[in-house]
Amino acid sequence: NAGVTQTPKFRILKIGQSMTLQCAQDMNHNYMYWYRQDPGMGLKLIYYSVGAGITDKGEVPNGYNVSRSTTEDFPLRLELAAPSQTSVYFCASKEGQHTDTQYFGPGTRLTVL
Amino acid sequence: QQQVKQSPQSLIVQKGGISIINCAYENTAFDYFPWYQQFPGKGPALLIAIRPDVSEKKEGRFTISFNKSAKQFSLHIMDSQPGDSATYFCAASRRSGAGSYQLTFGKGTKLSVIP
Numbered sequence: 690n691a692g693v694t695q696t697p698k699f700r701i702l703k704i705g706q707s708m709t710l711q712c713a714q715d716m717n718h719n720y721m722y723w724y725r726q727d728p729g730m731g732l733k734l735i736y737y738s739v740g741a742g743i744t745d746k747g748e749v750p751n752g753y754n755v756s757r758s759t760t761e762d763f764p765l766r767l768e769l770a771a772p773s774q775t776s777v778y779f780c781a782s783k784e785g786q787h788t789d790t791q792y793f794g795p796g797t798r799l800t801v802l
Numbered sequence: 803q804q805q806v807k808q809s810p811q812s813l814i815v816q817k818g819g820i821s822i823i824n825c826a827y828e829n830t831a832f833d834y835f836p837w838y839q840q841f842p843g844k845g846p847a848l849l850i851a852i853r854p855d856v857s858e859k860k861e862g863r864f865t866i867s868f869n870k871s872a873k874q875f876s877l878h879i880m881d882s883q884p885g886d887s888a889t890y891f892c893a894a895s896r897r898s899g900a901g902s903y904q905l906t907f908g909k910g911t912k913l914s915v916i917p
Contacts, residue, residue: 693845720903722904722905729811729909729910730909731808731891731907731908731909731910732846732891732905732907733907734904734905737904739903747904779845779846781845783903786903789834789836789851789895789897789903790836790848790851791848791905792848793838793845793846793847794845795843795844795845796843796844796845
């Protein structure tokens with residue numbers, strides 16, 4: 690199993706551009722999450738999904754959108770990128786409601802200039 | 803509102819020493835407390851976790867101590883090695899109710915183990 694994969698690894702955007710961060714998992718996990726990690730700030734939850742077709746906001750959802758059309762994929766969309774969205778983005782997945790361990794992808798480092 | 807407070811922000815320990823990282827939480831509904839380890843350029847990975855029905859859990863050189871009344875938990879790394887140099891995050895979540903199964907992370911501790 691590849692686990693949780695994320696693409697791209699790095700990206701530089703100009704202010705106002707849009708992009709989609711890709712996340713996929715091959716473990717048949719129902720729960721998927723998007724976090725952002727800023728230096729010295731830990732990880733903050735952006736959006737999460739408990740299954741295909743079901744998504745909900747986390748702590749810092751403004752400026753982002755998500756969709757979950759399949760169990761495997763959970764893309765994160767940035768519309769009108771702003772410098773405040775410069776961060777490292779991590780996708781994670783968890784098997785189901787009665788399991789606790791979240792498995793993280795390798796991250797996408799995004800810079801907005 | 804920061805629900806999980808972690809200290810220290812950075813820690814330098816000599817090889818063979820004990821590394822101790824502390825966390826305090828506010829939400830008494832939390833009932834799952836994991837520690838994640840993150841190496842530079844990588845995603846966090848679960849190191850060890852505890853539930854509030856026990857006061858201590860040990861896995862190899864890593865031990866979690868949990869104090870429910872004080873709402874505190876800590877990670878102890880015995881016989882610290884240079885390979886343990888990483889950033890450690892404590893976290894907490896609840897298994898039912900609003901926000902269930904969402905991890906709330908501390909801000910992280912950068913551990914450096916020097917030879």
